[in-house]
Amino acid sequence: MSRLAIKICGLSTADTVGAAVRAGASHIGFVHFLKSPRHVDADQIRALAAIAPADVERVGVVVDPTDEMLDELAATGALTALQLHGKESVQRAAAIRHRFGLSVWKAISVKTRVDIDAANAYAGAVDRLLFDAKTPDGAALPGGMGLRFDWTLLRGVAVPGPWGLSGGLSVDNVAEAVRITGAPLIDVSSGVESAPGIKDMDKIATFCKAVLQC
Ligand SMILES: O=C(O)c1ccccc1N[C@@H]1O[C@H](COP(=O)(O)O)[C@@H](O)[C@H]1O
Numbered sequence: 001m002s003r004l005a006i007k008i009c010g011l012s013t014a015d016t017v018g019a020a021v022r023a024g025a026s027h028i029g030f031v032h033f034l035k036s037p038r039h040v041d042a043d044q045i046r047a048l049a050a051i052a053p054a055d056v057e058r059v060g061v062v063v064d065p066t067d068e069m070l071d072e073l074a075a076t077g078a079l080t081a082l083q084l085h086g087k088e089s090v091q092r093a094a095a096i097r098h099r100f101g102l103s104v105w106k107a108i109s110v111k112t113r114v115d116i117d118a119a120n121a122y123a124g125a126v127d128r129l130l131f132d133a134k135t136p137d138g139a140a141l142p143g144g145m146g147l148r149f150d151w152t153l154l155r156g157v158a159v160p161g162p163w164g165l166s167g168g169l170s171v172d173n174v175a176e177a178v179r180i181t182g183a184p185l186i187d188v189s190s191g192v193e194s195a196p197g198i199k200d201m202d203k204i205a206t207f208c209k210a211v212l213q214c
Pocket of ligand 1: 009010029031033036037038061062063085132141142143144145146147166167168169187188189190191
């Protein structure tokens with residue numbers, strides 16, 4: 001079985017970028033969303049991304065971004081992928097992919113099987129689907145809240161193309177999540193924090209070790 005890909009998301013310091021890389025993360029993520037406690041601006045992303053070796057994918061997380069916002073991020077030359085974590089339509093996701101020439105991920109907010117089936121519409125329009133828990137109406141954030149969904153909804157589902165699992169993952173549950181879903185990429189943010197927005201280097205290390213043992 002091939003090694004699972006790991007994305008450590010919501011990084012905002014050089015130390016924690018280093019910890020993620022040393023622990024074996026294949027992807028590091030930077031949240032560019034002002035309402036998030038993990039928000040980093042374009043200059044911070046440029047500096048943090050430069051710490052990672054070239055073979056580590058660098059993902060910018062955005063929520064219903066404008067083209068101007070994406071122009072600024074793309075101009076950093078720091079990102080290899082954009083994670084669309086809002087209500088971007090298939091057409092909008094495809095247009096972003098076409099315009100910016102970066103790999104595009106679409107986060108799919110999941111509560112029921114209907115949400116998973118709806119992801120099929122993005123086949124061919126994006127490079128990866130990321131199944132995440134749906135946050136409650138009126139929640140402060142559309143992700144990064146440590147919420148999980150019913151992973152059995154993904155059992156036996158033929159996802160069209162590359163995909164990943166996120167939402168409420170931690171060292172305590174990630175092996176079960178991998179066993180149930182067979183996800184090829186695991187994405188974590190709050191599960192490796194000591195407080196919202198504060199990454200914990202030990203938690204990053206133990207999380208990655210648990211994933212790599214799956
Ligand atoms: O982390 C955030 O603050 C955030 C803000 C806006 C959109 C997405 C965000 N986080 C992403 O949500 C998933 C799940 O995170 P968690 O592990 O449940 O905390 C992940 O991709 C985060 O990068």
